[in-house]
Amino acid sequence: MTQRGIIHGVGLGPGAQDLMSVRADRLVREARHIAFFRKAGKPGQARRIIDGMLRADAIEFAMEYPVTTEIPTSDPRYADRLCGFYADCTAHLAALSAAGEDIVVLCEGDPFFYGSFMHLHSRLAGIAPVRVVPGITGMSGAWTASGTPITWGEDVLTVLTATMPEDELTRRIGDTDALVVMKIGRHLAKLRRAVAAAGRDDSAWLVEYAAMPDQRVTRLADANAIAPYFSILLIHGQGRRP
Template sequence: MISLEDIGGRAVAGTLYGIGVGPGDTRYMTLRAAALVCSVDVIAFFAKKGRQGNARKVVSALVGAERRELRFEYPLTDEVPADHSEYREQIAGFYKETAAALEAELKGGRSVGLLAEGDPFFYGSFMHMWRRLDEAFPVEVVPGVTGMSGCWTRANAPITWGDDILTVIPGTLDEERLTQRLAASDAAVIMKIGRNLEKVRRAVESAGLSDRAIYVERGTMADELIMPLRECDGVAGTYFAMVIIPGQGRRL
């Protein structure tokens, strides 16, 4: 019988692992990711104030009570616009302190698994740690199923057909740019919805795509919500939501 350890391999001392934990359902984690979560010396994760942290929640069944953990709590998230100087200053300082804490663990010879929702190299906070530590320490990035892949699968909506070009758009863009990008897209995924939901709805309508747009909140998770975007009246929107617009390309 081949064990999970045999398939995924064990963590190496003094190595930083960026572990993609997938879209939310623990069963969608890769074997490598699951094996490392079980074997690293330290589990590290980002979280919003007062929250468990989505990536940490995904791996709960794999982490015992005695594991050493590092919780990195964002000083702010969507309270201030990302292009505001206050946001940049606070988050930059936070990432600097976080990198220093990880560096101390790695210098002590401990392996660290820094969890990331979806894939670590796709809109992930892990990338800011990778940029600071990759040249000084061994770093391995473990790819994960992206949130958008989990969402369009749960919505039963194939996203690209034939020669469709997929555009991934952050919902934080201003309404005019959102509309322009959407109007030029065969298929689209709008991420980082949060408080931008109404703006996104207007942009999708202006681009003439409302009939194809699907709202997916916490896709693959126990409390997921899936509905046509045009029916989202009264929905508050969360950061872990996205709008998917399937393409209409060649179908044989």
């Protein structure tokens, strides 16, 4: 019997090749099969990060989301379409593994932190061997870009997504010492209101494209009305220090 190939979920870090781990770099450069997520009609951020690193005979498999923001996440059609999409991707990767082929699945940031690879990982369990290579998270790249530590002493750090209801955002923003908010995009106006209602607008920063060529760090009050996809909000902790 053919030995099954390994499916590697490889964390690429926040967006720069030189912030990838040595293991991630090696796997990407040696891979014959490369898979990555992207929005239809776009090259894909993960694919952009590793541009110029692939071997000449690498076979690429672009996994294009059938829906992103066109349908609300509360609409049953959203889950139905994504479930079918992940099932198709899983079948393709499992077939390659069954044929003895190793595959590298590119993951922005860390594969186990708000990443699409998690949905493949849960479906591939028991079907194919899977290994995960951790990566520097986007939020780590963001607070590094801000030039200020995110936590001190016993500060409590809370990580939220801006997709949450506004009242829940307000409550959690007010309850924590340090804050990271991800998945902002079209939710920026709601997030602004929640930050203001929690009384934290003077200490909120927006980091766009952390560790990428277009990196930009601004106070939330001075940010544009629409945040790009790769945006993270920060509120730095002010805890105990010597």
